[in-house]
Amino acid sequence: MKTTIKHFFIFVEHQALSCLFPVFLFTMLALSHLFTGVLPRYDFMLIGCLLIQAALYYTGIETKDEVLVICIFHLQGLLMELFKVHYGSWAYPEFAYIKIGGVPLYSGFMYASVASYMCQAWRRLNLQIQNWPSRYVTRTIGILIYLNFFSNHFIPDVRYGIGVLILYYFWRSVVVFHLQGKAYHMPTILAFMLIGFFIWLAENIATRLGAWRYAYQHHAWTVVDYQKISSWAFLVIVSFIIVAELKLLKDSTKPSPVLSV
Template sequence: MRNFTSVEQSIDDAAHRYLDRPRVGPLRGRLTEFVVFGLKQAWACVFGAALLAVIIAARLWYPDNAGLARNDFLTIAAVVIQVLMISFKLETLRELRVILLFHVVGTVMELFKTDVGSWAYEAEGVLRIGAVPLFSGFMYAAVGSYMVRVFRLFDLRFDRYPRRWITALVAGAIYVNFFSHHYIFDARWVLLAAVVLVYGRCVMHFRVFRRRFRMPILVSFLLVALFIWFAENIGTWSRAWLYPNQLEGWQAVSIDKLLAWFLLMIISVVLVAWVYKPEPLEATQTADATQIPSGRPDLGVTSRSE
């Protein structure tokens, strides 16, 4: 069962009035799947997109002499976005719990990384912990929001998903390495090999509109990490935070950071997997993009009831 807000119900009804018309040839069918895929991805990114838009707007138009510091403005704006997400039931309270966990995990890492000089924020505002403005935790929450929403919007199913306790061990080791590599051996390449070993056989099945598609889960990790890397370039360009090599002038974030985001994806997936247990593909659905059973297809633009 799914709950619809009035806005989402209107979107769903309008979409079906258009998309449920008889298809004219395979080209239109493929185009429909492509368009719906893009719309679902955009809907899943609504929290992150809104936060990124605010960060860009603050960089371009927020006055330097304002009574409220820019970082405090970003924190307040992020809180407002999160409240609206819950108020309009774009996220459930069940999902909010894991998003708050993203906050904690991310903020702890931010406190450490800024202390050792991995990156820095402008020293302004009062809504901060040490050198870390509180809006930074919402950037990790945006990743969490995307993960939990895409999980249900695309009705994800998995073949050969590894045991969750094994994935938790790998994620724990990755998280520890984010701290320990400053003092001892950097095990990121060993951890990457472990990720490939653990997830290498896993295939993700996702439903777009009328059809299911499949993708190796490692490819999905890489694509999401690449998307976050692009967003990080926008964030540093806006001077929301800066890496040491950007202090004298902005330059693109090193492609090496893509590996860090790929490994962070494993932590994200493990956290979400404790909210939505990965389920196998039903026996009636084949592995190669089968047709959805007759009846009105679900666009998945709404929240699942708790």
């Protein structure tokens, strides 16, 4: 019992350390109102994110490979932001000097913060995945999810059909994480949903702080649509697949379906 309690607090500690980038991001959002007379909030956020990223790298909290993954997610997120803002899914109503197509450049760091968490947690918890589907399956599902974020503006949303594929191919997959040499197991699908749920909670905080606004939040803030939990879970799956694929690419000499750092 004592060991279980001890491991629980170690797990919480690792999770907290893995969330440093997101925590700093939300802290800046909360403080950004204090600097509006000096610098537009979105520009303040961009400068702050760049400084935080540099600090995490030069202090050794993030590795060179992790920074590369974060950059990939920043570009991926920025592309989605440009598309979604163009089609009115949400908006950044405040002025900023560094804005492209109505999208402040700091917005990509919100996606990068998810990648930062995943990379950090993967390394700190010595993550492994058992019964991971084949590369063909994971890549196909990842592409379908990402394309659906764009295509649902032109054709019916097929997320639930993709969800059936995820349940079918990932139901046997298990995440294994280690605490002081002891292995713990969690269904991969459950991990996807839990991370998506907590990102949705963070999104409510972010919109409350004015990071961005959905169309139904322009007049008064309200809770983010619950359907966004599934959207974030799908984004987590894409993110997880990208990180897993990059790790497999780096260690391509291991044909085993178990992914490890």
